[in-house]
Amino acid sequence: MSQRLDGPLIALRGVTKTYGSGQAAFQALKGVDFDIAAGEFVAVMGPSGSGKSTVMNILGCLDVPSSGEYLFLGEHVENLSRDQRALLRRHYLGFVFQGFNLLARTTALENVELPLLYRGLPLAERHAKARAALDLVGLTGWEHHTPAELSGGQQQRVAIARAIVTQPTLLLADEPTGNLDSERSVEIMQLLTGLNREHGITVLMVTHEPEMAAWASRTLRFADGVVGHDTSSFMGAD
Amino acid sequence: MIWNALLLALREIRRNLMRASLTVLGIVIGVAAVITMVTLGNGATAQITAQVSSLGSNLVIVRPGQRMSPGQAAGWAPAFKEDDLAAILEAIPAVRSATGTAQRGSSVSYLAESTYTPVIGTTPSYPEVGNWALAEGRFFHDGEQRAGRSVCVLGESVRKALFSGTSPVGEKIRFRGMSCEVIGVLAPKGQSAMGQDQDDVVLMPLKAYQRRVAGRRSRQDIGSLMLSVRDGMSTEKVVKEVSALMRERRALAPNESDNFSVFDTKQIADALSSTTRILTALLGAVAAVSLLVGGIGIMNIMLVSVTERTREIGTRLAIGALESEVLLQFLVEAVALSSFGGLLGIALALIASFGLTQAMNLPFVLDVEIMLLAFAVSAGIGVLFGFVPARRAARLDPIEALRHE
Ligand SMILES: Nc1ncnc2c1ncn2[C@@H]1O[C@H](COP(=O)(O)OP(=O)(O)OP(=O)(O)O)[C@@H](O)[C@H]1O
Ligand SMILES: [Mg+2]
Numbered sequence: 001m002s003q004r005l006d007g008p009l010i011a012l013r014g015v016t017k018t019y020g021s022g023q024a025a026f027q028a029l030k031g032v033d034f035d036i037a038a039g040e041f042v043a044v045m046g047p048s049g050s051g052k053s054t055v056m057n058i059l060g061c062l063d064v065p066s067s068g069e070y071l072f073l074g075e076h077v078e079n080l081s082r083d084q085r086a087l088l089r090r091h092y093l094g095f096v097f098q099g100f101n102l103l104a105r106t107t108a109l110e111n112v113e114l115p116l117l118y119r120g121l122p123l124a125e126r127h128a129k130a131r132a133a134l135d136l137v138g139l140t141g142w143e144h145h146t147p148a149e150l151s152g153g154q155q156q157r158v159a160i161a162r163a164i165v166t167q168p169t170l171l172l173a174d175e176p177t178g179n180l181d182s183e184r185s186v187e188i189m190q191l192l193t194g195l196n197r198e199h200g201i202t203v204l205m206v207t208h209e210p211e212m213a214a215w216a217s218r219t220l221r222f223a224d225g226v227v228g229h230d231t232s233s234f235m236g237a238d
Numbered sequence: 239m240i241w242n243a244l245l246l247a248l249r250e251i252r253r254n255l256m257r258a259s260l261t262v263l264g265i266v267i268g269v270a271a272v273i274t275m276v277t278l279g280n281g282a283t284a285q286i287t288a289q290v291s292s293l294g295s296n297l298v299i300v301r302p303g304q305r306m307s308p309g310q311a312a313g314w315a316p317a318f319k320e321d322d323l324a325a326i327l328e329a330i331p332a333v334r335s336a337t338g339t340a341q342r343g344s345s346v347s348y349l350a351e352s353t354y355t356p357v358i359g360t361t362p363s364y365p366e367v368g369n370w371a372l373a374e375g376r377f378f379h380d381g382e383q384r385a386g387r388s389v390c391v392l393g394e395s396v397r398k399a400l401f402s403g404t405s406p407v408g409e410k411i412r413f414r415g416m417s418c419e420v421i422g423v424l425a426p427k428g429q430s431a432m433g434q435d436q437d438d439v440v441l442m443p444l445k446a447y448q449r450r451v452a453g454r455r456s457r458q459d460i461g462s463l464m465l466s467v468r469d470g471m472s473t474e475k476v477v478k479e480v481s482a483l484m485r486e487r488r489a490l491a492p493n494e495s496d497n498f499s500v501f502d503t504k505q506i507a508d509a510l511s512s513t514t515r516i517l518t519a520l521l522g523a524v525a526a527v528s529l530l531v532g533g534i535g536i537m538n539i540m541l542v543s544v545t546e547r548t549r550e551i552g553t554r555l556a557i558g559a560l561e562s563e564v565l566l567q568f569l570v571e572a573v574a575l576s577s578f579g580g581l582l583g584i585a586l587a588l589i590a591s592f593g594l595t596q597a598m599n600l601p602f603v604l605d606v607e608i609m610l611l612a613f614a615v616s617a618g619i620g621v622l623f624g625f626v627p628a629r630r631a632a633r634l635d636p637i638e639a640l641r642h643e
Contacts, residue, residue, distance in 0.1 A: 062556060062636050083560050090558025101553045101640060105253055115557045117242055162557075 007074055008035035009170060009202055010059060015068035017054050028054040030225035031068070036204065038169070041196040042232075043213035044206045046222030052206045053174055055222070059204065060093055060172045061085040073169070090118055094163030094201075096173035100155045102147040102162075108134060109143040112162045119166065133161040137191055153184030157191065164195055171195065173205040177212055189215040240566065247571035250543075251578060261539040262579025264532025265619065269583025269612045270590060271525035276608045277591035279518035281600035283511045288601075290507040292427050293369060297503045298333075298476050300463040300484070304499055315497040316488070317459035320444070323361075325487060326463070330479045332471035335363040338444065338460035342451055346396065346413040346440055348406070353399035357390075357413060357440045359447020365424075367466040375407040375422030378443050386445035390418040393439035394426035411440075416450050418442060429599075473502040529615065532579060533623040540572050540627035551631050552639025565632035572624020573617050580616030584609050 017029040028051045036042055044052050057063040058070055061077055062085075070077045073092065077085065089095075094115075102111045112130040121129070134143055137157040147155050156176060163171055173192065177185035193215055196203045205216065213219050221229035251258045303315035323336050341358040364370065365377050378389050390411065397406055406420040418440075427436040448457050465480070467473045480500045488497065544551070554564060587609075595602040 057637050060556070083562075086555065086558050086560050088558075089556065093558075095556050097553075097556075097640065099549075099640075101549055101556075103550050103553065114554070118554075118558050118563065 007071075009038040009040075009073065010034075010036040011069075011071040012055075012058075013069040013071070015055070015058065015065040015070060017051070017058065017063070018066045028225055029058075029065070032225075032227055034220060034227055034230060036202065038202050039196070039200055040218060041193065041203045041216045042205070043216035043219045044204065044222065045208070045210075045213055045219055046228070050222040051225045052222050056172055056174050056204070056206055059170075060095060061088045090115070091166075092169040094166065094168035094171045096156070096159050096163045096171065096176045098175040098178045100147070100152075100159045100179075102155055102158055104148070105146055107144045107146055108139060108150065108158045108161075111147070111158055112165050115162060115166045129165055130161070133165040134158070136164070136195075137161045138187075151184075153180055153187060156180060156184070156188055160188070160191060160195075164199070164201065167199070168201060170202045170204065173203065175206050175208065177207065177209070182211075185209070185212060240570065243563075243567045243570040244574065246567055247574040250571055251574060257539065258575055258578065259582075261535050262532065262575055262582065264528055264535045265576055265579030265616050266532075266583040266586060268525050268527075268529035268532050269580050269616055270586040271528060272522055272612050273584060273587035273605075273608055274591040274594065275518055275521040275525065276605055277587070277603065278594055278598070278600065279514050280603040280605055281595050281598075282514045284601045284603050286507060286510045286514070289428075289430055290503045290510075293430075293503050296467040296469065296471075296473055297367065297369075298465040298467060298473055298480065298500060299502070300465070300480060300498060300500050302462070302498050304496060317456065317461065318463055318498075319458055319460060322460070322484070322487065323463060326465065326480060326483060329483050330476060332468050332476050332479070333465045334468045335366055336463060336465045337361045337363045337367045338463045339364070340444065340447060340452060340456070340459055340461045342447075342453070344413040344440075344451070346400070346411055348400040348409060348411045351400045353396060355393075355396050355399075355438050355440055357442065357447070357451055359442055359444040359451065361444055363466075364441065364464075367464045370427070371425040373423045373425040374405065375420070377422055377441075383443040383445055386443060386449055388416060388418045388442070388446050388450070389421045390440050390442040391422040391424060392420055393424050393437040393441075395435055395438040396440055397423050413440070414451055467502075473504065477502055529619060532616075533576070533619040536572055536576050536579075536620060537623035537627060539575075540568065540624055541630070543571075544568065544627050544631045547631075548634065548639045548642035551634050552636050552642065555634065555636035556640060561632040564634075565628045568628035568631045569621060569624050572628065573620035576620030576624075577613065577617045580613045583616065584613065587612075 012032050012034055015029055015032045016027060019026045019028055032055060044056070046052050058065055061072065064078050072088065075088070077088070080088070103114070109127070109130050112133050113126045116126040116129060131143065134140065137160050139154060139157055139161065142150065142154065147158070150158065156179070160176070176192070177188050180188065189212055192203050192205065195201045207213050218230070218232040220227055300318070302317055318338060320338065323338050326333055327336050337360055339358050339360045341356045343354060344357045345352055345354050346357070362378055362380055362383055365372065373394065375391070377391055378387070382389055392406060400406065400411060401409070406423060409420050410417045411420060412418070424437065430436045452459070465476065467476050477500045481496065484498050484500070485496065490496070551564060592602055
């Protein structure tokens with residue numbers, strides 16, 4: 001896959017997502033169109049059930065749209081197989097989950113090394129990169145602690161280190177501060193902003209809190225399965 | 239990738255060492271049982287072979303009555319006479335030497351010591367035919383045999399019972415109201431293939447035995463004949479020739495069955511080791527069932543593990559693990575688990591079979607092949623029973639797996 005620097009990083013065209021079938025069918029996305037350029041820091045907001053997580057799953061290549069097109073780096077993701085999408089995730093994406101999803105009884109270092117393991121990096125390189133990522137999120141000295149020995153904010157920072165250790169093109173964060181108090185939340189936002197500004201990582205973040213969304217350069221507001229409002233002047237040209 | 243999967247698997251086992259050990263118990267027992275059985279079976283076979291060859295590899299035995307199973311005669315049958323021996327030696331040139339034995343249990347005493355032992359009357363060729371060596375003294379010779387001299391040779395067990403420390407040669411022992419001069423002691427042979435003490439014996443010239451030990455009615459009888467076949471001659475052919483000769487001497491009609499039996503030591507060895515083989519196979523089958531149970535145990539724990547670790551699997555898939563990589567990880571984990579069981583089983587088997595062979599007085603014959611096989615089988619069980627759980631893990635939907643509680 002060649003990176004097309006001229007076009008948008010992400011382009012959604014008439015994306016719908018229907019869960020279930022027949023009587024029980026539920027349309028969570030009802031036709032979503034937007035573009036995101038490389039280097040943006042986008043907040044996704046909207047009431048509960050409006051389809052934010054659904055669109056994040058599609059953007060993260062974890063799921064495919066029921067109809068419509070999703071172009072990531074110019075690639076039609078909706079046509080890719082399960083394993084091809086896995087490889088896209090491996091090489092271009094980083095995830096930060098609300099529930100952290102760190103491996104239990106596994107040290108911070110080992111958790112952060114995990115994506116590098118799947119990239120097939122040798123041990124020494126894995127260690128070096130994982131340490132660098134942990135340094136970047138301010139966890140120097142905590143490498144050998146397991147999640148149970150870390151605070152919520154520290155766990156979330158380990159999760160962020162794991163998401164960025166591969167230098168992903170796109171970082172997806174679904175309510176990264178949902179479990180944290182406001183002080184920790186601000187730390188995380190500073191971190192994400194820094195990654196976006198200094199490392200050029202495109203960040204897409206779901207949040208319920210306007211204070212958090214304020215850190216982003218653009219806000220997509222979802223309502224009932226469609227994008228109700230987009231603060232950006234940069235709109236995908238159809 | 240497989241190396242990483244192995245590291246992950248070992249880490250997982252280390253974390254749940256107790257659970258892992260309990261899970262593989264079935265495999266441990268199965269593997270240990272198989273190896274122990276085979277080791278004991280090998281030991282028994284080796285011992286039988288050694289004992290039978292201690293009889294002499296070119297030995298043919300003739301016993302009265304029809305043979306039911308090795309060494310066992312049934313029904314009444316006429317005994318042999320001394321002229322049967324002479325006739326066999328004359329008619330069958332492949333027989334190098336021949337001897338006969340007649341025996342009767344007696345209480346034997348020396349001074350205050352006494353023991354109960356079979357007293358055997360035989361001929362001077364007995365040591366040669368039966369492959370016996372003398373520890374001290376000598377065997378009786380033809381002159382003593384013909385004269386019916388009252389001399390005897392002791393087995394090691396009898397010597398031990400009657401003479402502690404002192405040499406028995408030249409001493410006189412007493413049994414059945416007669417006294418008998420000890421002229422030699424046999425070198426010990428230990429237990430026979432049938433489990434008898436071959437050294438618990440007093441040997442004396444057949445003539446003297448017939449005159450003074452044998453009962454009135456069986457005075458001329460010889461219990462069994464032992465023939466030593468010349469090197470390079472077929473013992474099977476001798477068996478056939480002896481059968482034919484004995485039928486002729488006893489004037490048996492073609493429709494009458496033999497009232498004696500002829501067999502060579504190879505047949506005894508074969509019969510005994512086939513018994514051992516059947517026993518080994520039977521216990522092997524029991525062990526196989528245990529392995530199967532062990533495999534199901536592994537499948538069960540792997541399914542539990544997949545459910546427990548659903549979020550972990552979701553995380554791995556989200557990070558970019560391929561289906562095949564998750565499959566491999568869990569498969570390797572199952573194999574590592576079952577191989578771990580296999581190793582424990584081998585260790586247990588080594589301890590158990592060493593202890594048992596010592597206790598049962600068998601040689602400890604280590605079979606590396608069966609250990610490798612058992613290890614391979616236990617690893618194979620991991621593949622077989624780990625596949626279903628591993629596939630379940632690999633096919634999880636990452637989104638649902640991540641949401642799993
Ligand atoms: N796997 C699924 N099966 C059926 N319905 C689903 C599934 N996932 C989501 N939905 C439905 O789709 C709608 C959108 O869900 P989504 O998770 O995208 O909402 P959200 O905007 O992330 O909400 P929240 O802020 O609560 O996280 C909801 O009504 C939800 O019930
Ligand atoms: Mg959500």
